[in-house]
Amino acid sequence: MSENLQTAPAALSIRGLFKRFGDKVAVNQVSLEVPSGSFYGLVGPNGAGKTTTLSMSTGLLRPDGGEVWVHGVNVWQDTLQAKKLLGVLPDGVRLFDRLSGEQLVTYSGLLRGMDRETVTSRVKDLLDALDLSKDAGTLVVDYSAGMTKKIALASALIHAPRVLVLDEPFESVDPISAANIRDILSDYVRSGGTVIVSSHVMDLVQRMCDHVAVIAGGNVLAAGTVDQVRAGMSLEDRFVDLVGGRNHGEGLSWLRT
Numbered sequence: 185m186s187e188n189l190q191t192a193p194a195a196l197s198i199r200g201l202f203k204r205f206g207d208k209v210a211v212n213q214v215s216l217e218v219p220s221g222s223f224y225g226l227v228g229p230n231g232a233g234k235t236t237t238l239s240m241s242t243g244l245l246r247p248d249g250g251e252v253w254v255h256g257v258n259v260w261q262d263t264l265q266a267k268k269l270l271g272v273l274p275d276g277v278r279l280f281d282r283l284s285g286e287q288l289v290t291y292s293g294l295l296r297g298m299d300r301e302t303v304t305s306r307v308k309d310l311l312d313a314l315d316l317s318k319d320a321g322t323l324v325v326d327y328s329a330g331m332t333k334k335i336a337l338a339s340a341l342i343h344a345p346r347v348l349v350l351d352e353p354f355e356s357v358d359p360i361s362a363a364n365i366r367d368i369l370s371d372y373v374r375s376g377g378t379v380i381v382s383s384h385v386m387d388l389v390q391r392m393c394d395h396v397a398v399i400a401g402g403n404v405l406a407a408g409t410v411d412q413v414r415a416g417m418s419l420e421d422r423f424v425d426l427v428g429g430r431n432h433g434e435g436l437s438w439l440r441t
C-alpha cells in the first residue's frame with residue numbers, strides 16, 4: 185500500500201488513468217477518490233469516457249497509464265485480490281446468455297468460490313428482490329433489455345462485495361424495479377458498502393448519490409460532494425453549464441410539419 189493511501193483510505197482510488205484508442209484519447213489522466221461508504225455518481229455526455237474509466241478501474245480493460253486501488257489493493261498488480269472486493273455491472277459486455285437467469289446467478293456465486301447452500305439461498309433472495317422469480321427458468325438470451333440488466337446486477341451482488349461499480353444500472357429498467365434497486369443500493373451503502381454508478385439521469389444522481397464527478401472529453405470537470413459540485417444549482421443545470429453543447433440555433437427546420 186502506498187503512503188498516500190494509508191492517510192486516505194478510499195474505497196476506490198484512481199490516479200492518472202489514461203487510455204487511447206488509435207488517435208482518440210478516451211480517458212486523459214483521470215484521478216478520482218471515492219470515499220469508503222459513499223454513493224458516488226459518475227456523469228458525463230455520450231462518449232465522455234465513463235465506461236472506459238470504469239472498465240479500467242475494475243480490471244476489465246488494461247490502462248495505457250495510471251493506477252487504481254480498491255481499498256488499498258492495486259487493481260492491475262493484484263487483480264485477483266482486487267476482484268474479490270468488487271461487484272461489477274459492466275455496460276454492453278456479453279453474458280453467458282444460454283443459461284437461465286437462475287443458472288447465471290448461481291454460477292456467478294459458485295465461480296466466486298461460495299458454497300452451494302449459501303448461493304442457493306442468495307439466488308432466491310436476489311430473484312425475489314429484483315422481480316425475476318417467475319422468469320428464473322427463462323434463458324437470458326430471451327430476456328428483455330431491462331431483465332438482462334437486472335440479472336447482471338444480481339450476478340454482481342451475489343458475493344456481497346465491498347465495492348459495487350455499476351455502469352448505467354437503471355437503463356431500460358422499469359420504475360418499480362428501479363425503486364427496488366435504489367432501496368437495495370441505499371441499504372447496502374448504509375451498511376458500509378460503497379457504490380459507484382454511472383448514469384445519464386441527473387435527477388436520479390442528485391437524489392441518490394452523496395458524491396459526483398462530471399467528466400467530458402476524458403477529463404474530470406468537477407468532483408466532490410453533490411452539493412459542492414452543483415453549487416446551488418440543480419445538478420442538471422450545473423452539468424449543462426460545465427459541459428456546454430446545447431444547440432440554440434435553427435435546428436432541423438426541414439423536420440417541422
Ligand SMILES: Nc1ncnc2c1ncn2[C@@H]1O[C@H](COP(=O)(O)OP(=O)(O)OP(=O)(O)O)[C@@H](O)[C@H]1O
Pocket residue numbers: 205208209210228229230231232233234235236237
Ligand atoms: N473499444 C473501443 N475502440 C475505439 N474507441 C473506443 C472504444 N471504446 C470506447 N471508445 C471511444 O472512447 C470514447 C469514450 O467512450 P466511453 O464508452 O468510455 O464513453 P461513455 O462516457 O461511457 O459514453 P456513453 O455515455 O455514450 O455510454 C468515445 O469516443 C468512444 O468512441
